[in-house]
Amino acid sequence: MSDQVKETVKKVFEELADSLETGQMGKRLKIGLTIDGSELGTEVMKEAAYQIKRKNLFDVVVIGSETDWTQDFEHISTTDCQKEAHELMTELLDSGELAGCVTLHYNFPIGVSTVGKVVTPALGRELFIATTTGTASAARNEAMVLNTVHGIAAAKASGIANPSVGILNIEGAKAVERAVLTLQKGGYEVNFGASQRADGGLVLRGNDLLMGSVDVVVCDSLTGNILMKLFSAYNSGGNYEVSGSGYGPGIGKNYERNICIISRASGAPVIANALEYAYQLAKGQLAKISREEYGKAEAAGLQEICQELTKQGAPASAALAPVTPPEKEIVTSEIAGIEIMELEEAVQLLWQKNIYAESGMGCTGPVILVNDDNDQSAKQALTEANYL
Numbered sequence: 001m002s003d004q005v006k007e008t009v010k011k012v013f014e015e016l017a018d019s020l021e022t023g024q025m026g027k028r029l030k031i032g033l034t035i036d037g038s039e040l041g042t043e044v045m046k047e048a049a050y051q052i053k054r055k056n057l058f059d060v061v062v063i064g065s066e067t068d069w070t071q072d073f074e075h076i077s078t079t080d081c082q083k084e085a086h087e088l089m090t091e092l093l094d095s096g097e098l099a100g101c102v103t104l105h106y107n108f109p110i111g112v113s114t115v116g117k118v119v120t121p122a123l124g125r126e127l128f129i130a131t132t133t134g135t136a137s138a139a140r141n142e143a144m145v146l147n148t149v150h151g152i153a154a155a156k157a158s159g160i161a162n163p164s165v166g167i168l169n170i171e172g173a174k175a176v177e178r179a180v181l182t183l184q185k186g187g188y189e190v191n192f193g194a195s196q197r198a199d200g201g202l203v204l205r206g207n208d209l210l211m212g213s214v215d216v217v218v219c220d221s222l223t224g225n226i227l228m229k230l231f232s233a234y235n236s237g238g239n240y241e242v243s244g245s246g247y248g249p250g251i252g253k254n255y256e257r258n259i260c261i262i263s264r265a266s267g268a269p270v271i272a273n274a275l276e277y278a279y280q281l282a283k284g285q286l287a288k289i290s291r292e293e294y295g296k297a298e299a300a301g302l303q304e305i306c307q308e309l310t311k312q313g314a315p316a317s318a319a320l321a322p323v324t325p326p327e328k329e330i331v332t333s334e335i336a337g338i339e340i341m342e343l344e345e346a347v348q349l350l351w352q353k354n355i356y357a358e359s360g361m362g363c364t365g366p367v368i369l370v371n372d373d374n375d376q377s378a379k380q381a382l383t384e385a386n387y388l
Helices: 003-022 043-055 083-095 140-157 173-185 206-211 221-233 268-283 286-299 302-312 340-352 372-384
Strands: 030-034 059-064 074-077 100-103 112-119 126-135 164-168 216-218 248-251 259-261 333-336 357-362 365-370
Touching (some): 030 043, 083 100, 100 268, 112 221, 126 140, 126 248, 140 164, 140 248, 140 268, 140 302, 164 173, 248 286, 259 268, 340 372, 365 372
Parallel strands (some): 030 059, 030 100, 059 074, 100 259, 126 216, 164 216
Antiparallel strands (some): 112 126, 112 248
16 A cells, blocks of 8 residues: 555544534544734744644634745635735634634623633642633623633633632632523523632632632633733733643623634744634534523523613612611621622611621621621511622
8 A cells, every 4th residue: 555545544544533522524624723913933833733733623714924834724815904904804714714713802792701711729629720811701700700601601612511619819710600590590501619628618719719619710811810810820920821722712691703812922832722622622623512502591680680780780879778787786797698798788677677787808808797686587688688
């Protein structure tokens, strides 16, 4: 058998194996890569593209300026480095020619946010950060609830059947926790993980990020963007991202395109990983899973929950008339779990109920302090008012 025949047979079997994995008989998946706009030049794009070529899992389609190496790939030449490249990229995605694409400087519509993926330094676990760019909603707490759905969708499309989820201990965490628990009670399946700190809980500390205590950590996009940069470049001085799989795919209701984001500081290892991430998502049918997750979440009351969060986002303190506190008492009982932005409102609510209370800050977050005798009645009042 000649070498040429051997190579043909090899290619046929590779395409057959790929077809069986993707359900697209006779069609080898193509992932696009726009190569212009990096602060590190096109050299990192070249290195990443060749890494993927050597693995031979899928085909890389290079979109951008012509260089001495682009002839080794299917190449679509552009003159306008960003605008034209993105227009061509979206056309190829919408036509089905590309199964996904990796790019930078891309503006997603409001309602779409990206789920990044990093490797945690303590135990080498993969961690999905939901989310890292884009905006799921202009209302921050609502965005974090939607980011929970986005993170679950990305993890499932990447092959994790029942991803564990935690909420990062940032502003809004407790309100988001209550909202997602309500969503869970409505029938949406959320596999909550727990902090590995001694006191546990659904809200994650910084230590949990380093250990990878859960599969998906929920936060707002600005916080997630900072986390991505720290995880990706903490050992390189900051100007060259060496670890992780980039800022991930844009996910949102009815959003179909598999577009994965890298940054201007992403190095060749991150770009190569981002290409493989896009490939995994294409095989895992991200758009289909995203539709399914949104459908299940909406059946569990997602829209109503988000409307309530948006309403709560208005200055609620304006609705509370000034309250004279009851007679001062010794307060030694701590009530944790109050959102910090609602802390003073919750205190005034208890004053209205003739329960003396003070606000404080415990080692794991904000607390309300009441007399031991008032502990149960205070908790009941706060629960009824949706502060707990």
